[in-house]
Amino acid sequence: xxxxxxxxxxxxxxxxxxxxxxxxxxxxxxxxxxxxxxxxxxxxxxxxxxxxxxxxxxxxxxxxxxxxxxxxxxxxxxxxxxxxxxxxxxxxxxxxxxxxxxxxxxxxxxxxxxxxxxxxxxxxxxxxxxxxxxxxxxxxxxxxxxxxxxxxxxxxxxxxxxxxxxxxxxxxxxxxxxxxxxxxxxxxxxxxxxxxxxxxxxxxxxxxxxxxxxxxxxxxxxxxxxxxxxxxxxxxxxxxxxxxxxxxxxxxxxxxxxxxxxxxxxxxxxxxxxxxxxxxxxxxxxxxxxxxxxxxxxxxxxxxxxxxxxxxxxxxxxxxxxxxxxxxxxxxxxxxxxxxxxx
Ligand SMILES: Cc1cc2nc3c(=O)[nH]c(=O)nc-3n(C[C@H](O)[C@H](O)[C@H](O)COP(=O)(O)O)c2cc1C
Numbered sequence: 001x002x003x004x005x006x007x008x009x010x011x012x013x014x015x016x017x018x019x020x021x022x023x024x025x026x027x028x029x030x031x032x033x034x035x036x037x038x039x040x041x042x043x044x045x046x047x048x049x050x051x052x053x054x055x056x057x058x059x060x061x062x063x064x065x066x067x068x069x070x071x072x073x074x075x076x077x078x079x080x081x082x083x084x085x086x087x088x089x090x091x092x093x094x095x096x097x098x099x100x101x102x103x104x105x106x107x108x109x110x111x112x113x114x115x116x117x118x119x120x121x122x123x124x125x126x127x128x129x130x131x132x133x134x135x136x137x138x139x140x141x142x143x144x145x146x147x148x149x150x151x152x153x154x155x156x157x158x159x160x161x162x163x164x165x166x167x168x169x170x171x172x173x174x175x176x177x178x179x180x181x182x183x184x185x186x187x188x189x190x191x192x193x194x195x196x197x198x199x200x201x202x203x204x205x206x207x208x209x210x211x212x213x214x215x216x217x218x219x220x221x222x223x224x225x226x227x228x229x230x231x232x233x234x235x236x237x238x239x240x241x242x243x244x245x246x247x248x249x250x251x252x253x254x255x256x257x258x259x260x261x262x263x264x265x266x267x268x269x270x271x272x273x274x275x276x277x278x279x280x281x282x283x284x285x286x287x288x289x290x291x292x293x294x295x296x297x298x299x300x301x302x303x304x305x306x307x308x309x310x311x312x313x314x315x316x317x318x319x320x321x322x323x324x325x326x327x328x329x330x331x332x333x334x335x336x337x338x339x340x341x342x343x
Contacts, residue, residue: 001102001103002099002102002103002105002106004166005070005098005099005102005103006070006071006099006106008166008231009068009069009070009071009074009095009099010071010073011231012068012227012231013068013071013073013074013077013297013301015227015230015231016222016227016294016297017294017297017298017301018230020226020230021222021223021226021227021230021294022221022222022223022226022272022294023195023219023220023221023222023223023226023245023246023248023272024245024246025219025220025246025250026220026250026272027218027219027220027221027250027251027252027271027272027273027278028218028220028250028251028252028253029220029251029252029273029278029281029282029285030341031252031340031341032252032281032284032285032338032339032340032341033281033338033339033341034277034280034281034284034321034324034325034337034338034339035325035337035338035339036324036325037324037325037326037337039326040323040324040325040326041326042323042326042328044319044320044323046328047319047322047323047327047328047329048328048329048330049061049315049318049319049322049329049330050329050330051288051289051330053091053121053213053266053288053289054150054151054188054212054213054266056091056121056150058089058090058091058121059088059089059090060088060089060090060311060314060315060318061279061283061287061288061289061290061318061330062088062090062091062279062289062290062291062292062311062314062315063090063091063092063093063123063215063268063270063289063290063291063292064081064084064085064090064091064092064093064291064292064293064296064311065093065192065215065217065270065291065292065293065296066093066094066095066096066123066125066153066155066192066293067081067093067094067095067293067296067297068094068095068109068297069094069095069096069097069099069100069106069109069110070095070099070100070103070106070109070110071109072109073301074095074109075108075109075112076301077297077300077301078094078109078110078112078113079112079113079116079304080299080300080301080303080304080306080307081113081296081300081307082112082113082114082116082117082120083116083117083304083307083308084296084299084300084304084307084308084310084311085117085120085122085311086116086117086118086119086120087308087311088308088311088312088315089120090120090311091120091121091122091123091289092113092117092120092121092122092123093122093123093124093125093153093291094110094113094122094123094124094125094147094149095125096125096126096127096155097110097124097125097126097143097146097147098126098127098130098135100143100146101135101139101142101143107146110124110146110147111146111147111148113147114147114148114149121150122147122148122149122150123149123150123151123152123153123190124143124144124147124149124151124152124153125152125153125154125155126139126140126143126152126153126154126155127154127155127157127161127168128154128155128156128171128174128177128178128191129156129157129158129161129168129169129170129171129174130168131154131174131177131178131181132168132170132171132172132173132174132177133168133170136181137180137181137184137185138184140152140154140181140184140185140189141184141185144185144187149187150187150188151187151188151189151190151212152185152187152188152189152190153190153191153192153215154178154181154189154190154191154192155191155192155193155194156171156174156191156192156193156194156198156202157193157194157196157224158171158196159196159224159225159244159247159248160194160224160225160227160228162240163224163225163228163229163232163237163240163241163244164228164237165232165233165234165237175205175206175209176209178191178206178209178211179209179210182209182210182211182212183210188212188213189210189211189212190211190212190213190214190215190268191206191211191213191214191215192214192215192216192217192268192270193215193216193217193218193248193254193271194217194222194224195217195218195219195221195222195223195224195248195271195272196217196218196219196224196247196248196249197216197217197218197219197248197249197250197251197253197254197271198214198215198216198217198218198249198254198258199249199254199257199258200257200258200260200261203216203257203258203261203262203265204261204262207262207265212266213265213266213267213268213288214258214262214265214266214267214268215267215268215269215270215291216251216254216255216258216267216268216269216270216271216287217251217254217268217270217271217291218248218249218250218251218252218253218254218255218269218270218271218272219246219247219248219249219250219251219254219271219272220250220251220271220272221251221270221271221272221273221274221293221294222271222272222293222294223245223246225240225241225244225245225247226241226242226245227241228240228241229241229242229244229245248271250271251269251270251271251272251273251282252281252282252285254271255267255269255282255285255286255287256285256286258286259285259286266288266289267286267287267288267289268287268288268289268290268291269282269283269285269287269289269290269291270290270291270292270293273290273291273292274292274295275314275317276313276314276315276316276317276318276319276320276321277317277318277320277321279314279317279318279321280317280318280321280322280325280327280333281321281338283330283333284325284327284333284334284335284337284338285335285338286335292314295310296310296311325337
């Protein structure tokens, strides 16, 4: 089991950085622009990107999205990402810790993060569908404690599991099972998609189950259907990867839908966010935080310095976007600064 999981993780890392792994469709943020403020009435230096999220202070409203763990390369990537998160004051999440529950030797590829970054806000990760496959609240608690995390993401990845040969496709009764985990553990449970978006009904059900925050992780960036199609050996699954490669709700649409359904609820935007201007637009559309995976993976494969530079660049772009829209702090970035792009 651990060996199969390890091979799958290696293949995911290999395919995720190829151009074929990205959706061709945009993330929906291109339909919005921030209104230029000719008189911002402040100094660029006055822009304040600090936020509080789920009771924790951060220097920037950015999360390094859940990616990896369980292999030698994952240890290298997680260490570099952890250095970057610590350097810029961003939050970080690790990839699915399932492999660690089965194989204690895999733990080091995850624990490297807290050892490298003692001060960051850190989240663990497990698949929600695993709750139908023997994983229970005690496992979620153990995964959080071993990692030294501040909370746990549970991911929803129905399409990916449906295309993957070894996929776990039982997504029944998950709201109840997630609710049971929320009640049993003393830390926040967050729920995320992996690039297909969270819809209104699911968001309402998750909030009612006591989930602390939702990452809408919409379409427009990394495509897990494409990645599973690329690694498939069976032609029918390979074809499915292409047929469903662009499936999902674009990030901006999922974010607006969830924000309308849950007006005052912690929301994270991810899925194809590639620069600080897009991050600013997502924050103005109602996100409390922004997360990125794909581009930070590419940087962290090279070095910690590359990962730090990627986050610094994003932050600098976010600061300029805030400056020229007249938003002194993140809370001031609201829909009032946004205009729909006319075609
Ligand atoms: C290499 C890689 C591995 C990932 N593994 C996980 C995972 O284990 N758990 C999870 O919830 N999401 C995982 N994701 C999904 C991301 O967290 C994110 O939701 C998705 O990639 C969309 O963001 P992006 O377009 O910025 O890449 C992974 C993404 C990448 C690129």
